[in-house]
Structures are given as structure tokens and as C-alpha cells.
Amino acid sequence: MGMPRPLLLAVALMAATAVVVVDGQLFPTFYDATCPVLPSVVRRGMAQAVQKEARMAASILRLFFHDCFVNGCDASILLDDTANFTGEKNAGPNANSLRGYEVIDAIKAQVEASCKATVSCADIVALAARDAVSLLGGPSWTVQLGRRDGQTANQNAANTNLPPPDATLSDLLTRFSAKGLDARDLTALSGAHTVGWARCTTFRAHIYNDTAVDGAFAAQVRGKSCPSAGGDGNLAPLELRAPAAFDNGYFKDLVARRVLLRSDQELYGSGAGDGTTDALVRAYAANATLFAADFAAAMVRLGRLALTGKSGEVRINCRRVNS
Ligand code: HEM
Missing domain, CATH: 1.10.420.10 (Peroxidase, domain 2)
Known part of the structure; x- marks a missing residue:
């Protein structure tokens, strides 16, 4: 008999990163009262983007993975570099490679128009990744919601946590296990x-x-x-x-x-x-x-690597912290 999975996940995470997962603080109905249009707005934005370019579905799916593996699924990947802030976009695995930032911006703008300062960028990415997969004929699933956006990014962690294309099996298993994934x-x-x-x-x-x-x-x-x-x-x-x-x-x-x-x-x-x-x-x-x-x-387990409760914030512009 091992530890139950959520406990194992939390223990592994606390050892590996500062992100704390409290299983149960994410739930699918999180925005039902505050932003009931959210799922349809994200779905419409993704459908338009994928109709324009089918590859965008793949790019958004990868964006979610690269977000979740660094500081958890906290939209840290979306923060732009500034004169005094180094983000993750220019980390080795992301530079000239990761795509889809503009699609998330466009969806966020639509969401803000209906539900001001309510929905985190991290949750938008999680919903968009689910829609990406189903728009390409893959499975769908219920997305757990209630993630908060990080107020910092970690380029160094992006370079070290994300697996490289020459990773061995044991390297891959170690990196995933550090995130509570088997x-x-x-x-x-x-x-x-x-x-x-x-x-x-x-x-x-x-x-x-x-x-x-x-x-x-x-x-x-x-x-x-x-x-x-x-x-x-x-x-x-x-x-x-x-x-x-x-x-x-x-x-x-x-x-x-x-x-x-x-x-x-x-x-x-x-x-x-x-x-x-x-x-x-x-x-x-x-x-x-x-x-x-x-x-x-x-994908649901990957998405549990999250900031919740009062940690972080709900970013207004996904590219920068609120103040
Ligand atoms: C297991 C370790 C993984 C490694 C080493 C890896 C590595 C890579 C590499 C090197 C690329 C090509 C990037 C480029 O040339 O610009 C790529 C593309 C991609 N990866 Fe992974 N990846 C991994 C896991 C994942 C996971 C877990 C997901 C999502 C759940 C994912 C989704 C994708 C997608 C959809 C693309 C194509 C993106 C596009 O066309 O824009 N990968 N990956």
C-alpha cells in the first residue's frame, strides 16, 4: 500500500518546487457564478485560431505543458521580459519555438470584456489546451478551475525542468516524477x-x-x-x-x-x-x-500543479503582473 495519489503529488511537489497543491481547491464550477460564458468564449477563440491554422492547437497544448512544468500552471510562461524582469519565453526550450501567445491574449481580451478581472490566465490556458485537443478530434475532459496567476517567472527552472529532446528514459521519468507524474x-x-x-x-x-x-x-x-x-x-x-x-x-x-x-x-x-x-x-x-x-x-493531473486560494493574482494582461 503506497501513499494516496494526491498526497504523493503534494509531497513530491513540496520537495521539488515552491508550488503548493492542495487537492480540492480546484473545481470545475469555479466560475459558474462569476463568469458563466467562460467555456464558450475560450472554445470560440480556439475554434477561430485553429480554423486559421490547425497547428495552433498543437502549439497551445505545448504551451500548457511548458507552463505547468515551471512553477506550476500559473501562466508564468506568458510574462514578457522587461528591462528588469527575465521571463521564461527566452529559455532554451521556448525561444523561437513556443507559440500561441497572441491567441491567449485574444481570448483573454474576450473574457475580460464579459468578466472583468475575474478569470486567471492560467485557467484560460488550461481550458484552451483541452479545447485544442478536442478540436483536433482527440478526447475532451472536465477542466478543474481556480488557478491563480504567478507574479514571477523562472527562466532558470524553464531551462532545467523542461525535458530536452535527447533525454534518456530515466531522465524523463525523473523529471516527471519531480512533478508527481508517473x-x-x-x-x-x-x-x-x-x-x-x-x-x-x-x-x-x-x-x-x-x-x-x-x-x-x-x-x-x-x-x-x-x-x-x-x-x-x-x-x-x-x-x-x-x-x-x-x-x-x-x-x-x-x-x-x-x-x-x-x-x-x-x-x-x-x-x-x-x-x-x-x-x-x-x-x-x-x-x-x-x-x-x-x-x-x-492532463487533469498535470493541471493540478497550481497556485490556488489567495496565492498569486488574477492578471488583467497575461503578459505582465498587475502592478
Ligand atoms: C516528454 C518529454 C518531452 C520532450 C523531450 C518534448 C520535446 C519537444 C520538442 C523538442 C518539440 C519540437 C519543438 C521545436 O522544434 O520547436 C516538441 C513539440 C511539441 N510538444 Fe513536446 N516534448 C515533451 C513532452 C510533451 C508533452 C507532455 C506535451 C503536451 C502534453 C507536448 C506537446 C508538444 C506539442 C503539441 C508539440 C508541437 C508544437 C507545435 O507544433 O507548435 N510535449 N516537444
């Missing part, structure tokens, strides 16, 4: 790479140097989007067949060793670990419904 959460959440795009610079080493990659696939990507030198910013879809459909294709690709990121391939066939991630990859590849359910549950 191997099942890691594997399910990695399924986000069924959508979106990556730059050549993040996957060059894998498709040129690694043996755990299908030869024909590597040759195809080398020829099409990633020369051995130059073209660092060239994009390739993380899931070759359907980069704008949220399905279980990513796990089929892992089994066939046809993925771009070395860190992704680590989940399957690396021979490291106790085989948990290998078994889950096979299960998700065979069962799209299981993946959808586990992904939704893991």
Missing part, C-alpha cells in the same frame, strides 16, 4: 506528439546518428526536411501521417521506430527501465480508446 502519465502525455511540428535542430542527431530509428524513415526526413548542416529551423511533422489529427498514430510510429525525437523513442525499445513504458506504448498503439482516456486523465 510512467503512465509520461507515456500518455507524450502522445501529444501525435500532433504538431518540430525543427530540424531538435531531431537531427536522432535521424543521422542513432540506430534505434527506421532507416527508410530517417532517409526520408533527412532528404525532405533536415540536412546534415544548416536548415536548423526546417519543420517536420512529429507524426508523419496526420500531424493535425489527435489519434494514437504516434504510438504506432514508436513501435515502428519512425519518430523524430530521440526522447520519444526512449519510451519504446530502449531496453532501459522496467518495461512499463514499452508495455503502455504497445497498449496505446493497439487501443485508441485507452490512450484517449489515459491522456485526458494525465
